[in-house]
Amino acid sequence: MKISRKISEGILGEGAFDVLAKAKMLESRGVKVIHLEIGEPDFDTPEHIKRAANDAIMRGETHYTPSAGIQPLREAIAEYVGEYYGVKVDWASQVAVSTGAKQAIFATLCSIVEEGDEVICPDPGYPPYADGVRFSGGKPVFVRLRPEDEFRMTPEAVSEAITSRTRAIIINSPHNPCGSMLTREQVKGICELAEDHDLWIISDEIYRGIQFDDFEHYSPMTFTPDRVVLIDGFSKRYAMTGWRLGYAVAPPEILKNIVKVLNVTTSCPAAFTQWAAITALRGPQDFVKWVADTFKRRRDIALAELDKSESLRYVRPTGAFYVFVDVSRALKKLNLDSKGFMEWFMEKRQVAVLHGSSMGPSGEGWIRISFGNSDENVREGCRRLVEEVDRIVKS
Ligand SMILES: Cc1ncc(COP(=O)(O)O)c(C=O)c1O
Known part of the structure; x- marks a missing residue:
């Protein structure tokens, strides 16, 4: 019997979850692994948000909701987004709540392409x-994001990629996996291209707020809001990955399609998580600052270790919680690709990292290190990486 080749051959999936499964397998054999592969904060969700979810469950908020989400949350998102970007957002025609930002991305692409x-x-x-x-x-x-451009997507490179078939441009700042952030001129330049060629911009801003060294965050929402789909969510800023809650803010004609896709895929996100998300947005925001400060400290710890290496190269991350590291010199010596290196390094030194090739064709030769682990584990994982890579390159 036949199955869909479009899925079995065409869809690649997210490599980080495969690496996590491999690491878990190793752990089931009694090996202690340092996890630097998965892109999630290791902190617990703040108490006041958890309490709001508990209260919602006890109140009986345990039923289906409208596919676009409950009205009070959509209103809270419209207010939060409107205030931050200085734009007017209509909750009823522009906001949809999704089961993670990942679903909002998927629904948006299905709605446009x-x-x-x-x-x-x-x-x-x-x-x-x-x-x-x-x-x-x-x-x-x-x-291709080039290390020479500090892994930023330049308007020049975008311009070269535009053809008569182009429908949309996806930007992501702060960026996974490189930790880069777009400058104001770059965002503005990409918006101008979108205007000139009548394109949508899908702006994934899930890491906004996790930024370091006084780098400012810029969004196409402030330049061309009527051609932007803003993707955001609660996973990273509020340490709510397992709650699976995100959202899209979109022009009304796209939003209608997005809601259809949400409807046929999950019906709606869990009701009580939506109620808790209102508390996340409207409650105290000091946790978000603490998250950013903690990731900055860990970035500095990681870079201090990586700087001891004579053979590794990286571009200093200014946001998100990753550093993308060039291990190509070690790969040459070992005759491995980045996936082979990830497997080899996990077996040899019990540290899980993400192979760069899983993040796109030009990620080959690189690995991603996540700071979603304790200061000690980030330091120790990077120390083992430097020790191993330098030993191999020198051999
Ligand atoms: C760039 C980016 N966008 C979106 C997501 C999805 O977040 P979630 O589905 O947990 O809200 C992630 C998660 O790793 C991410 O790295």
Whole structure:
């Protein structure tokens, strides 16, 4: 009997979850692994948010909700987004709540892309972008982010990738996996291209607020809000990955499609998590600052270790909680690709990292280190990496 080749051959999935499964397998054999592979904060969700979820359950908020989410949360998102970006957001026609930002990305791509359309994706970049485009029958067009440009997506590179089939440009700042952030001129330049060629911009801002060294965050929402789909969520800023809650803020004509996709895929996110999310947005925000400060400290710890290496290279991350590290000199000596290196390093030194090739074609030769672990584990994981790579390169 036949199965879909579009899925079995065309859709790649998110590599970090495969690495996590491998690490768990090793742990089931009694080996202690340092996890630097998965992109999630290791902190617990703040008490006041957990309490709000408990209260909601006890109140009986345990039923289906409208597919676009409950009205009070959509209102809270409209207010929060409107205030932050200085734009007017209408909750009823522009806001939809999703089961994680990942679903909002998927629903947006399904809502925009038709057979044969092209969507510009950052490379390296978050894998569900390209998979979502493929799923919708479109073609991801990768714009290579170069270490020489500090892994930022330049308007020049985007301009070169635009064709008559281009439908949308995806940007992600702060960026996974590189930790880079777009400058004001770059965001503005990309918005101008979108205007000139009548394109949508899908702006994934899930790491906004986790930024260091006084780097400012810029969004197309402040330049061309009527052609932007803003993707955001609660996973990273509020340490709510397992709650699976995100949202899209979109022009009304796209939002209608997005809600249809949410409707046919999950009906709605869990009701009590939606009620708790209102508390996340409207409650005290000091946790978000603490998250950013903690990741900055860990970034500094990681870089201090990596700086001891004579053979590793990286671009200093200014946001998110990753550093992308060039291990190509070790790969050459070992005759391995980045996936082979990830497996080899996990077996040899019990540290799980993410192979760069899982983040797009130009991620080959690199690995991603996540700071979603304790200061001690980030330091020790990086120390083992430096020790092993330098030994191999020198041998
Ligand atoms: C760039 C980016 N966007 C979106 C997401 C999805 O977040 P979630 O589905 O947990 O809200 C992630 C998660 O790793 C991410 O790295």
